[in-house]
Amino acid sequence: MERLLGVAPGKLPNTVFCLLSPDGKKQLARPARGPYVFRTPENMATQMRRIAASYKSSVDQSYIPPVPLIDRLDLAMNVAASDNRPLAVFYHTNPDDLKSMVEVVRPIIADARLTGQFMFAATTKRVDLKPILKAEGESGVYLVEPDEYGVSGKLVGFVPVGEVAKQLSEEMSRSLMQFRPYQKSQQQHISDGYAFGIEWETVVPESDPMSVQAKQRFKARFNGMK
Amino acid sequence: MMRFQVLVAACLVMNVAAFTTAEQNPVARISWYANLESGFAVAKQTNRPILLVSGAPSCLGVPGVW
Numbered sequence: 001m002e003r004l005l006g007v008a009p010g011k012l013p014n015t016v017f018c019l020l021s022p023d024g025k026k027q028l029a030r031p032a033r034g035p036y037v038f039r040t041p042e043n044m045a046t047q048m049r050r051i052a053a054s055y056k057s058s059v060d061q062s063y064i065p066p067v068p069l070i071d072r073l074d075l076a077m078n079v080a081a082s083d084n085r086p087l088a089v090f091y092h093t094n095p096d097d098l099k100s101m102v103e104v105v106r107p108i109i110a111d112a113r114l115t116g117q118f119m120f121a122a123t124t125k126r127v128d129l130k131p132i133l134k135a136e137g138e139s140g141v142y143l144v145e146p147d148e149y150g151v152s153g154k155l156v157g158f159v160p161v162g163e164v165a166k167q168l169s170e171e172m173s174r175s176l177m178q179f180r181p182y183q184k185s186q187q188q189h190i191s192d193g194y195a196f197g198i199e200w201e202t203v204v205p206e207s208d209p210m211s212v213q214a215k216q217r218f219k220a221r222f223n224g225m226k
Numbered sequence: 227m228m229r230f231q232v233l234v235a236a237c238l239v240m241n242v243a244a245f246t247t248a249e250q251n252p253v254a255r256i257s258w259y260a261n262l263e264s265g266f267a268v269a270k271q272t273n274r275p276i277l278l279v280s281g282a283p284s285c286l287g288v289p290g291v292w
Contacts, residue, residue, distance in 0.1 A: 001262075001280065015292075020276040022269045024262075051275050058273040065268055070260040075283070079260065081290040082283040109257075116255030149290035150283070176252060186291055193288030200289035202282045215286045 005031040014208040019048070022055060064110045067102050069120050073128040076121035078200065081150030083119065084181040088172065089142040090122040091129060092161060097139070098124055101161055105141070108169050117176055118143075141168055143175045148182050148189065149198045194222045 002012050004024065019029035028051050030037050038044035070076035073089060080087040090105065092098035102122055109115065129135040131152040132144050141164055143157035157175040159167045193199065206212055258279075259265035269276045285291045 015281040016279070018278045020269075020278055022273045022275055024266050024269065024276060028275060048277070055273055055275055059271065063272065065257075065272075066264065068257050068259045068264065076260075078283040078289045082292050085255075112254075116257040117252055147290075149288070151289070179252075184291060186285060189291050190286050190288045193290070198289065199287045200282075200284035201287075202284065206282070211286075218286045 007031075010207050012207060014206060014211045019051060064107050067106055067109060067120050067122075069102070069122050073121045073123050074131070076119050077131060077144070077146050077153055078150035080119040080144075080153075081146040081148060084184070085117065085119055086156070086175060086179050087119045087121065087144045087146060087153065089129070089132065089144060090120070091124075091126075091137075091142060092139040093124050093126070095124050097161070098122055101139075101141070101164055104165050105168060108165075108172075111169065114169070114172055114176070118172065140164065141171075143171060145175075145179060148184065149193060149196075151198060190218065191222060194219065 001016070002009055004020075005012070005016055005018060006027070007013070013033055015033050016031055017033065017035050018027060018031040020026065021028060029035075029047070035044050038047055070079055076087055076089070088105075088109075090098060090101050092101055109118070109120075123129070126137045129137060129142070132142055132155055133152060134155045135142055135158075138158070138160060140158055140160040142155060143159075144153035145156050146153045156178065157171045159171050206215075259268060262278075265276065265278070268274075281292055283289060283292065
């Protein structure tokens with residue numbers, strides 16, 4: 001990432017926004033913490049359309065992209081909580097069967113009504129299902145609403161592996177209709193997180209000086225209030 | 227863990243407003259690829275430019291918020 005974005009070693013900001021060529025080698029917009037270089041959303045959309053038009057797609061309309069799986073279930077739960085979205089978890093103890101199930105799901109989630117509405121994770125380990133309340137370990141797709149912190153999740157739907165092709169679309173639509181995102185205040189969320197002792201260690205150590213200092217300041221203030 | 231979000235599409239609809247009621251008609255959202263490898267693979271396969279956003283799903287060490 002540092003090389004890709006042209007930042008000095010150890011200086012990668014904790015948020016980065018960038019546009020890149022399809023091979024990932026050429027920057028098409030200057031990397032920054034956010035899309036500020038475009039100034040307005042309208043200008044950003046115009047510039048993105050212009051850039052997109054300069055690359056001819058190598059696939060046709062029938063192309064179905066792969067399922068955007070998040071690497072680990074605990075991380076997926078956290079990402080889902082952060083994005084305030086439900087989560088679909090594919091579970092099968094056999095890796096080949098799990099892969100087949102994910103392939104079956106591919107065209108289902110390419111439906112415009114479902115695109116981007118769910119986070120996705122896949123696992124062969126039953127222990128990974130532990131944070132999902134009432135998950136019984138049957139193979140299939142678990143539809144989950146994460147708690148505010150993404151530490152655990154409530155099971156809101158389940159489709160057995162043999163019924164995925166027939167039932168998943170309907171079950172995802174149903175759970176989406178009932179989904180109630182949290183209304184979060186960032187400051188309150190962080191204060192409550194410290195009070196409850198809920199913290200998250202990133203795998204990549206945090207090196208962004210601004211973020212590290214802000215964390216120290218906030219924690220000191222919180223500890224002073226206790 | 228850093229979250230790498232890569233979008234292989236030209237359109238952009240970003241709306242993360244918090245709702246208090248069930249989403250009868252949820253807004254259109256981006257389907258993000260959650261790591262560089264998978265996003266780059268799709269970008270190469272489709273020859274579409276990449277919108278890359280990286281971040282950690284935690285703020286000041288607390289999870290559940292960007």
